[in-house]
Amino acid sequence: MTQVATRFSLSSSTIEQYRRDGFVHVPSIISRDEAEQFRVAAVEASERLAALSDQAMFRQLVNVWQHDAMMKALTLHPNIASAAEQLAGVALRLWHDQILIKQPHNEKPTEWHQDQPYWPHANSSHPISAWIALVDVPVERGCMTFIPEAQGRSELPPTSLSAKTGLFDVAPDLTWSPRITVPLKAGDCTFHHGRTPHMATPNFTDDARVAHVVIFMDADTIYTGANHVVSNNIGLTKDALLEGDLFPRVGEKR
Numbered sequence: 001m002t003q004v005a006t007r008f009s010l011s012s013s014t015i016e017q018y019r020r021d022g023f024v025h026v027p028s029i030i031s032r033d034e035a036e037q038f039r040v041a042a043v044e045a046s047e048r049l050a051a052l053s054d055q056a057m058f059r060q061l062v063n064v065w066q067h068d069a070m071m072k073a074l075t076l077h078p079n080i081a082s083a084a085e086q087l088a089g090v091a092l093r094l095w096h097d098q099i100l101i102k103q104p105h106n107e108k109p110t111e112w113h114q115d116q117p118y119w120p121h122a123n124s125s126h127p128i129s130a131w132i133a134l135v136d137v138p139v140e141r142g143c144m145t146f147i148p149e150a151q152g153r154s155e156l157p158p159t160s161l162s163a164k165t166g167l168f169d170v171a172p173d174l175t176w177s178p179r180i181t182v183p184l185k186a187g188d189c190t191f192h193h194g195r196t197p198h199m200a201t202p203n204f205t206d207d208a209r210v211a212h213v214v215i216f217m218d219a220d221t222i223y224t225g226a227n228h229v230v231s232n233n234i235g236l237t238k239d240a241l242l243e244g245d246l247f248p249r250v251g252e253k254r
């Protein structure tokens, strides 16, 4: 008998919430058992592969999917691509993934920022990140906090992940916006728009916070030529479509 894959279907209220707020919590995007298997793989990969950055805030490994078969299965997990596509409402490509580990008692937040200002993308207006908890992430272990309804702020420059007031220096009005903190159980995920202001709380617990983030961009995103670790030195020319094996199409829209 032919097996037909069931689409991971989001409710219309989840999709509406994402489009209004710029983020949404999706419980159990993978099972707890899968989360535990991917946690083991993520920790093993983080010990074997070179880190892009290893500082008190977090250990960060980028494009792990290109070097680890198990993490590739998570990055290209059909539930994640399907949910991202339903939320974004447009055809998507993978931009990159990253493992982010906050060590026990790191005591350091990831400060307020938007993601898209870091990226060499000319025209992607529906960028979306899936932040997947591979362990339980209560507030005390380093979960995400978002400013809702601010994803339209496309004029802001990049701000430092370690500067406490960086985002608020360039957008003082956001100081007064409500903030929503979203603790996650292992296997849960938040999706956020690339312009949604967000931060992650410090890890005050005895266990590592292990998260895997999968970042998607509009399928027709054009490369600006600006410096970025993911697009440097891979033979791209300015104004080219970000496409091909390194930026695969995901989801069902063609």
Ligand SMILES: O=C(O)CCC(=O)C(=O)O
Pocket (backbone or CB within 6 Å): 058, 100, 110, 115, 129, 131, 198, 199, 200, 211, 213
């Ligand atoms: O998990 C963190 O510490 C920060 C994650 C983040 O900023 C992101 O996924 O865009």
